[in-house]
Amino acid sequence: MTSNAKLFERAQRTIPGGVNSPVRAFRQVGGIPRFIDRAEGPYMIDVEGRRYIDYIGSWGPMIVGHAHPEVVEAVQRAATRSLSFGAPTADEIDMAEAICALMPSVGMVRLVSSGTEAGMSALRLARGFTGRDAIVKFEGCYHGHADSLLVKAGSGLLTFGNPSSAGVPADLAKHTLVLEFNNIPQIEELFAERGHEIACVMVEPIAGNMNFIRGSSAWHRRLHELCAEHGSLLIWDEVMTGFRVALGGAQQVYGMRPDLVVMGKVIGGGMPLAAFGGRAEVMRKLSPLGGVYQAGTLSGNPVAVAAGMAQLRLIQRTGFYDRLAAATRSLMQGLEQAANRHGVGFRTDSEGGMFGFYFATDLPRNYPDIARADVELFKRFFHAMLDRGVYLAPSMYEAGFVSAAHDEAVIAATLAAADGAFAELARG
């Protein structure tokens, strides 16, 4: 029989680090990644036949659980009509109409194949629309790996950014300004100095790539006002929060309408599908209508659209998000209680089907807060849970996800595992 260890060794010979996306390699927590054979509902089964309760859900997309029969059937039906046409279809109009109906800020939308591509395209559109080069992002937010977005803060608040990856030209990174998440005075100061240069402010409304951190309502309102005053576009990256924290995404939670929205993950149902959309006046700048070029051989792929539409139909059923949020909250409450019983300092937060937990005494407000949490305790907890059949994100900087397939029995089994894991932590 094959094993995770053998596959990991073999994988590393032909795939850099043995993985096709870095966090899968377990670098932060150590140990051997699990090679997955199949998944079903809330469970993933590895090549050794071990079953795990899955709280990653492919990093967000699998909101109805794995291999949901209606999604699988939609994919099978679509596949028999061919995998790709490179020509328009009626189904992609259905998807555009569904997105526009669910997200009132989106008047027009374009489908692409990954969140990275969607974010990169939204950025180009914002620059093309405003005729400006500078962009603003926030420390700890991830918007995919486009060059302009792999940037860390420069030496001072008003200095432009430095590349955070080798291979990103400093000449490009200098157009990206990186500020602290949830910091109102900083963004006010920046706009006062350079508002006229700023094409857009891009933000994860609830950050899910530095664990789970809410943007405060006051901060979000201020970002919106400052953008409006200075003719800059506000881009909400809802790749993770869209159709995840609520049916209408974080826009519904905060009651706000950004100029552009980036989507992915849930809308593809697990297939490579993402989108960006927003005010029609801005979207009309895209080719073939306008001068901002954007294209894709597999954009609006019929099989991906079929999977995404099947999932969008399921999440629109009555009570879907109420049940999802209740399951997520009961998981978080149970985890806090288990930690308390064993005297471990631990906090949690969640919205809809997305959650975060922290080995810290206060909820984090920004990236430095997360970086201060206890990474050693996190690592031990991760492995203690994995040993007990619960698969959490292998990094303290990731959010977690619950699906509709995580019923009471699954949550109870998770909490039983957590009780043992916290007891192990308390023993030291």
Ligand SMILES: *Cc1c(COP(=O)(O)O)cnc(C)c1O
């Ligand atoms: C996952 C993610 C992306 C990138 O999406 P990919 O499909 O992995 O390229 C962008 N923004 C946010 C907020 C994400 O969570």
